[in-house]
Amino acid sequence: MSKPTLQRRPLVKKLLEGANDDLLVIAGLGSSNWDITEAGDRPLNMPLWGAMGAPIGMGLGLALAQPAKRVLVITGDADTMMNLGSLATVATQQPENLAIVVLDNEKYGETGNQASHTSPRNNGPTESGAGADLATIARGCGLADSATVREASEVAQLVKDARTKKGPVFRLVKVMVEKLEFVMPPQDGAHLKDRFRQALLGHP
Amino acid sequence: MNAATAPEWRDQIFEVLQAHDIKQVYHVPDAGHGRLIEHCQRSNSVRTVPLTTEEEGIALAAGAWLGGQRSVLLMQSSGVGNTVNLLGLTKTLRFPFLTLITMRGEWGEFNSWQYPMGQGTPKVLEAMGVLVYSVDSADEVRATVDAAARAAFNGGQSVAVLLRQKLIGIKDFGKKTAK
Numbered sequence: 335m336s337k338p339t340l341q342r343r344p345l346v347k348k349l350l351e352g353a354n355d356d357l358l359v360i361a362g363l364g365s366s367n368w369d370i371t372e373a374g375d376r377p378l379n380m381p382l383w384g385a386m387g388a389p390i391g392m393g394l395g396l397a398l399a400q401p402a403k404r405v406l407v408i409t410g411d412a413d414t415m416m417n418l419g420s421l422a423t424v425a426t427q428q429p430e431n432l433a434i435v436v437l438d439n440e441k442y443g444e445t446g447n448q449a450s451h452t453s454p455r456n457n458g459p460t461e462s463g464a465g466a467d468l469a470t471i472a473r474g475c476g477l478a479d480s481a482t483v484r485e486a487s488e489v490a491q492l493v494k495d496a497r498t499k500k501g502p503v504f505r506l507v508k509v510m511v512e513k514l515e516f517v518m519p520p521q522d523g524a525h526l527k528d529r530f531r532q533a534l535l536g537h538p
Numbered sequence: 539m540n541a542a543t544a545p546e547w548r549d550q551i552f553e554v555l556q557a558h559d560i561k562q563v564y565h566v567p568d569a570g571h572g573r574l575i576e577h578c579q580r581s582n583s584v585r586t587v588p589l590t591t592e593e594e595g596i597a598l599a600a601g602a603w604l605g606g607q608r609s610v611l612l613m614q615s616s617g618v619g620n621t622v623n624l625l626g627l628t629k630t631l632r633f634p635f636l637t638l639i640t641m642r643g644e645w646g647e648f649n650s651w652q653y654p655m656g657q658g659t660p661k662v663l664e665a666m667g668v669l670v671y672s673v674d675s676a677d678e679v680r681a682t683v684d685a686a687a688r689a690a691f692n693g694g695q696s697v698a699v700l701l702r703q704k705l706i707g708i709k710d711f712g713k714k715t716a717k
Contacts, residue, residue: 360601380604385627388597395601395609398562398585403605419590420597426588523630527604535606 338508340486342437345507346408347373348493349435357497358396358534362389362409364444365514366437370408372517377533380526381519387417390434394424397432397501400534404431406496411438412450414468418475424502425476433496433503434477436468439511447511469506480504547679547705548573551638552581554680555610558687560584560636562602562609564595570640570706571612592617596624596635603633608691611637615659615700616652625666628696635668635696636687645674645703656703663698674702 346369350359353376360380361370366389367381375381382389393407414421414436424432440453440463453463472480483492483505495503520526528538551574555563563578563586565571578586589595595611602609613621618639628635642649643656663670669689673682679701686697 358605384630385597385600385624387593388600388624388627391594391597392601392604394587395562395598395603395607396605397601398587399602399605399607417591417594417597420594423587423589423594423598427585523627524632527600527631527633530604531606534604 338439338484338510340484340489340507340509341512342369342439342507342509343372343512343514345489345492345509346370346437348489349406349408349496350374351493353378355533356403358400358403358405358530360389360393360396360405360407360409362386362407362413364410364413365439366409366413367519368514368517369437371519372515375519377529379519380530383521383523386413387420389413390417390420390424393432393434394420394427394429397429398427401429401431403534404433404497405429407432407434409434409436410443411436411440411452411468412442415451415466418471421472421475421477421504428502430501432501433499433505434472435492435496435505435507437507437509438468439509441511443511467506469504472504472506477502477504481506483507547676549577550680551683552577554683554687556581556583557684558691559608560610560687561607562587562598563612564589564598564609565612566590566592566614566617568612568614568640570614570701571638575612592620593624595637596621596627599635600627600631600633603631608634609636611635613637613639615639615641615643615656618659618662618698619655622662622666625663625668625696629667632694634690634694636690637668637698638683638701639698640701640706641703643703647703660700667696669695669697670700671697672700672702674704676705679705 397405643652
């Protein structure tokens with residue numbers, strides 16, 4: 335398989351372009367958090383600074399509570415790998431308003447870009463993973479609409495699927511390993527939660 | 539406890555959850571909570587979500603609260619250990635969290651494998667800043683779960699109700715028990 339060429343920041347910017355009050359976004363800790371923040375911090379973004387393994391479950395709870403809104407979870411491969419069961423739990427509920435986009439750089443970005451389980455096998459002593467394919471895993475967990483995105487030419491369709499297609503939608507996006515600037519949202523979790531609820535519900 | 543009182547307190551828990559407008563119920567399969575889970579599954583007013591591991595329930599509860607809905611996590615004491623890191627989320631986001639825990643590894647437990655987490659459960663919850671309420675008789679169930687729901691949803695706390703093994707009864711595999 336050729337090396338990924340997609341860059342996560344411009345891709346996430348396109349995913350969130352024109353976001354209005356009907357789009358609720360949860361981002362996993364680390365790079366995904368900085369990605370959505372670079373695209374434009376907004377009250378209906380819930381960027382996580384911890385709680386690894388939680389974004390997909392959070393997205394499900396939110397999607398069930400707000401069936402008229404679109405819920406978009408953006409997170410990384412290792413975060414997803416930490417709680418694979420949540421993919422099957424999403425499948426038990428089949429939320430039509432939930433899309434999950436996993437940005438897979440095959441690395442643990444926050445700890446120094448060590449190989450994650452989605453890295454290829456037999457890739458040298460320090461860079462080998464399991465070659466785990468999260469799109470196949472998602473399908474196997476019962477998320478029938480699961481696909482992989484590798485090419486720039488597929489991004490427009492990805493954005494459309496993530497924003498509007500009947501869910502649950504799962505997209506694995508193979509992205510480059512890049513050294514990017516940290517673009518940080520507020521860190522106070524209670525503040526992030528309160529501003530989200532204020533914007534969504536009219537009260538904290 | 540006797541067989542005649544067993545269903546009653548589980549029905550009372552369902553009524554309390556309804557009274558507190560709980561809309562999402564998360565669970566793993568559990569004999570102790572079994573009747574309550576079936577109540578929830580048959581109800582049109584709550585969404586029941588089966589989990590693969592208890593920690594998912596904390597993430598779902600956070601998401602539900604972000605979306606304006608109240609939830610409850612039903613688990614066994616052995617599952618508490620699976621939730622520890624994410625219990626921290628209830629503190630960092632400061633969102634109301636209610637969990638009802640059927641206890642194992644205490645009152646007359648036959649399975650030695652249940653003791654470590656059963657005995658550790660209250661300490662682990664307290665270490666993570668969760669308020670721990672405890673019930674060991676059927677006539678206290680309704681008031682305790684109600685008080686816990688108030689502490690959670692009115693008081694903004696993270697609250698666990700331990701349904702003690704004395705209340706639930708000693709699990710007995712009868713003749714299957716190994717000699």
